[in-house]
Amino acid sequence: QLPHHNYIYFADSANAPYGNRSPEWIAERSLQICRYLLEQNCSAIVVACNTATAEAIAAIRSTLDIPIIGVEPGIKPAAMQSQNGVVGVLATEATLNSDKFNALLATLPQDCQFIKQAGAGLVPLIEAGQIETPEMHALLRSHLGPIQERGADTLVLGCTHYPFLKNIIRDIVGDSMELIDTSDAVVRQLVRQMDQQGISANPNTDAPSLSLLSTANANTLQTMAQRLLLRDLSQYTIYTETLKL
Incomplete structure (x- = not known):
């Protein structure tokens, strides 16, 4: 643009x-x-x-x-788009623990459940260009597992590195989740x-x-x-x- x-x-x-x-x-x-x-x-x-x-x-x-x-993570549009009120948030530990993130979370409907998952180890692999690797697939599966188990139908990509993982995430979760990316x-x-x-x-x-x-x-x-x-x-x-x- x-x-x-x-x-x-x-x-x-x-x-x-x-x-x-x-x-x-x-x-x-x-x-x-x-x-x-x-x-x-x-x-x-x-x-x-x-x-x-x-x-x-x-x-x-x-x-x-x-x-x-x-x-900032697109938790507001995620809450609006979720059909079952269960939203996964994949972000860094610092973002998930920050006052700014939790203040925003507090403004959203209480009937929407947010499953916070720290994406430890993802950024170094992306920075190294190690995207389509067995290590990345295994790490993503371990991070997405708890979110899938809780039945989330929407996933917030809460780090600007994570959109590079969209294709792999889609391979893992299929069409079960809407992916929210706020870059646009x-x-x-x-x-x-x-x-x-x-x-x-x-x-x-x-x-x-x-x-x-x-x-x-x-x-x-x-x-x-x-x-x-x-x-x-x-x-x-x-x-x-x-x-x-």
């Missing part, structure tokens, strides 16, 4: 996953990264991590004077806020750029992006850099 803008994707892979970090560490680290992105002249930032949104979004918004878009809603919110702020694309005629920055290995990040995004990136001038931040 915003094809002519330049993009910087910052992956803090050296410190992933955030799900087992303390709230204080997550807030401080997220703010540090957002300050760096502001120094790179970013006009808007998407905090594309449920855990970082839960623990750091308030501090980031109070510090930086540009549009800051967060992400995040893009709509980004477009809306940029329109409100009058933020337009760079008017030059050069190809838009896509900078892939990683605190671990940027070359691995580019390989993973091209494989997992399942789209042609040829319209972008791609830069990669491994950072120490």
Whole structure:
């Protein structure tokens, strides 16, 4: 929806996953990264991590004077879509324990049952590109088992890494669950806020750029992006850099 803008994707892979970090560490680290992105002249930032949104979004918004878009598990649309009132939530431990998540949970109908399941071990495998592997299948089955046993008909993908697992999840649960992914809603919110702020694309005629920055290995990040995004990136001038931040 915003094809002519330049993009910087910052992956803090050296410190992933955030799900087992303390709230204080997550807030401080997220703010540090957002300050760096502001120094790179970013006009808007998407905090594309449920855990970082839960623990750091308030501090980031109070510090930086540009549009800051967060992400959060789609438990509200899940509650509305569920036919039997049983919803599974697959997310990181930090997200499930966060005040922000549980405050949102408290606003939803009490007759809807939420089965919270921490997806321990999933993010490192995704970051390593180990998607279609026996290890990933076994790990997902162990995480989804308790949700299936409780009869959930809806599953919230409560981490921005998890949509990459949709096909495997579908193989495991079949058509028994509706999968809820809020990425489209995040893009709509980004477009809306940029329109409100009058933020337009760079008017030059050069190809838009896509900078892939990683605190671990940027070359691995580019390989993973091209494989997992399942789209042609040829319209972008791609830069990669491994950072120490």
